[in-house]
Amino acid sequence: MTTRTFICRCEDVTVKDCDAALQAGFETIEEIKRFTGMGTGPCQGRECMVPLCTLLRERGVPDADRLQPFTSRPPAAQISLGSLADGARISLTPSPTRAEDEGTP
Amino acid sequence: MSATASMGRRDAALPEAVDVAIVGGGVMGLATAYELSKRAPDLRVCVIESSYLVSGASGRNGGGVRSQWGDAGNVSIMRESLAICRGLAQTLRINLWFRRGGYLFLARSDATASRLARNIEVHRSVGAPTEQLTAREAKELVPELDVTGVHAATFNPEDGVVFPWPFVWGYASEASKRGVAIRTHTRVTGIEEATHASNVGYELALHTGESVWAQRVVNATGAWSPVLNEMLGIDLPNRPHRHEIISTEPLKPFLDPLVVDLDSGLYFSQSTRGEIVTGVTMHEVPGGEGGRVNLGTSLTFLERMASSLTAVLPLARALHPVRQWSGPYDISPDGDAIVGSSPGHPNIIQVCGFTGHGFMMAPAVGRLLAAYLHDGARHPMLERWRPERFALGQSRRHEDMIIG
Numbered sequence: 110m111t112t113r114t115f116i117c118r119c120e121d122v123t124v125k126d127c128d129a130a131l132q133a134g135f136e137t138i139e140e141i142k143r144f145t146g147m148g149t150g151p152c153q154g155r156e157c158m159v160p161l162c163t164l165l166r167e168r169g170v171p172d173a174d175r176l177q178p179f180t181s182r183p184p185a186a187q188i189s190l191g192s193l194a195d196g197a198r199i200s201l202t203p204s205p206t207r208a209e210d211e212g213t214p
Numbered sequence: 215m216s217a218t219a220s221m222g223r224r225d226a227a228l229p230e231a232v233d234v235a236i237v238g239g240g241v242m243g244l245a246t247a248y249e250l251s252k253r254a255p256d257l258r259v260c261v262i263e264s265s266y267l268v269s270g271a272s273g274r275n276g277g278g279v280r281s282q283w284g285d286a287g288n289v290s291i292m293r294e295s296l297a298i299c300r301g302l303a304q305t306l307r308i309n310l311w312f313r314r315g316g317y318l319f320l321a322r323s324d325a326t327a328s329r330l331a332r333n334i335e336v337h338r339s340v341g342a343p344t345e346q347l348t349a350r351e352a353k354e355l356v357p358e359l360d361v362t363g364v365h366a367a368t369f370n371p372e373d374g375v376v377f378p379w380p381f382v383w384g385y386a387s388e389a390s391k392r393g394v395a396i397r398t399h400t401r402v403t404g405i406e407e408a409t410h411a412s413n414v415g416y417e418l419a420l421h422t423g424e425s426v427w428a429q430r431v432v433n434a435t436g437a438w439s440p441v442l443n444e445m446l447g448i449d450l451p452n453r454p455h456r457h458e459i460i461s462t463e464p465l466k467p468f469l470d471p472l473v474v475d476l477d478s479g480l481y482f483s484q485s486t487r488g489e490i491v492t493g494v495t496m497h498e499v500p501g502g503e504g505g506r507v508n509l510g511t512s513l514t515f516l517e518r519m520a521s522s523l524t525a526v527l528p529l530a531r532a533l534h535p536v537r538q539w540s541g542p543y544d545i546s547p548d549g550d551a552i553v554g555s556s557p558g559h560p561n562i563i564q565v566c567g568f569t570g571h572g573f574m575m576a577p578a579v580g581r582l583l584a585a586y587l588h589d590g591a592r593h594p595m596l597e598r599w600r601p602e603r604f605a606l607g608q609s610r611r612h613e614d615m616i617i618g
Contacts, residue, residue, distance in 0.1 A: 134222060134224075143379050144379075150536070151536055182511070184535060188535075190530050190533050194524040
């Protein structure tokens with residue numbers, strides 16, 4: 110990888126952008142996502158998470174906790190708002206609450 | 215902005231003693247820290263954040279910034295905030311993606327339409343240029359709308375949307391350059407009254423085993439604020455309420471205003487990145503609340519949101535959500551913020567209870583709170599926002615334009 114290699118193709122985030130985030134003091138993937146925008150495009154991290162983790166290992170981020178992927182968000186598969194609106198007429202079934210971020214920040 | 219400016223670190227050095235410790239590294243705490251560092255450069259100030267800087271409501275909101283309220287005090291404070299936002303990107307040296315496309319409110323009942331008409335008078339009394347529109351005029355403004363059933367609308371061209379994250383980075387880096395210590399990933403586990411060099415103050419115990427003494431402590435933890443308050447026996451009635459939101463795949467720019475369908479509580483805007491950012495009021499939180507922050511997401515919300523949005527914006531039927539998340543509103547029983555000295559603890563300063571509109575008010579609140587902390591200057595809203603009003607039975611509902 111060079112400094113111009115794209116880590117996230119959806120949002121045009123390069124190795125250089127990720128290095129700037131590390132220099133600014135951000136070390137966790139949640140922070141790097143929010144500082145660079147990586148993982149916020151259509152792939153939602155499916156493509157860019159592994160390259161980012163590889164880069165962080167190369168840069169010596171030591172702690173496995175800090176290599177945790179960011180929280181994955183629904184929906185897991187693509188579905189149009191039209192289908193969801195039509196589905197709402199059939200069922201309004203509550204899904205169970207997810208355990209996301211239970212350790213309240 | 216320099217690429218290497220620090221925006222808080224987990225290993226930032228904390229002084230043993232400070233004049234002001236701000237607990238909570240959201241936009242409220244950081245705007246206050248920044249304004250304080252400008253106004254009183256010699257004051258020792260630190261910010262302590264339990265997670266990362268945009269982990270709370272500051273990183274989870276829809277980025278709406280509006281002056282259309284039902285109450286003159288709220289209109290005025292938001293006009294202050296919008297005036298600060300106008301030059302803030304230059305001041306903070308970061309792109310805030312501030313885009314003034316206005317806010318368009320739609321009313322689907324006579325009762326809601328007369329509320330909007332009454333609000334226009336309130337807005338004019340404090341100089342806000344809100345206009346009344348017919349349904350047809352609303353459709354001229356946003357041709358993609360289906361205005362069937364819309365009785366009336368209002369539009370204020372000065373309102374807008376922002377991208378919330380860079381606000382937080384900007385305030386953090388500029389505060390940090392001015393000497394504010396910003397410590398992230400560090401939890402406050404205890405707080406008690408303590409003296410230091412014969413000054414009365416508070417000792418904050420941190421989960422790392424460190425401690426910091428502060429003459430005054432600002433509770434800027436928003437929806438998490440009851441946790442710190444309970445440690446001191448401060449009894450305030452604000453509680454978290456979960457709100458969900460989605461972002462869709464991007465479209466080329468077509469939607470200037472943020473649109474609010476006031477009767478369903480639906481709002482949607484197009485971010486500068488092209489996504490539609492949208493949510494809808496859910497009075498009952500799926501999965502329940504329980505008095506603490508709950509960041510789950512639900513299919514119930516997604517379906518209700520999709521039904522409400524596609525009815526008023528039919529082209530959205532073909533759009534795919536890319537991401538659904540949630541954040542807490544910090545609900546105050548009368549809808550007004552809770553700002554100032556705490557009952558029984560005058561040197562614990564609250565800046566909480568903003569009921570879902572804290573982000574947009576933060577530029578003005580940071581400035582007025584810094585003035586109050588520096589020389590006791592009392593902005594007119596501080597009278598209304600007094601924390602003791604609940605215990606004294608002086609709480610009164612002013613505002614009925616709370617969305618989402």
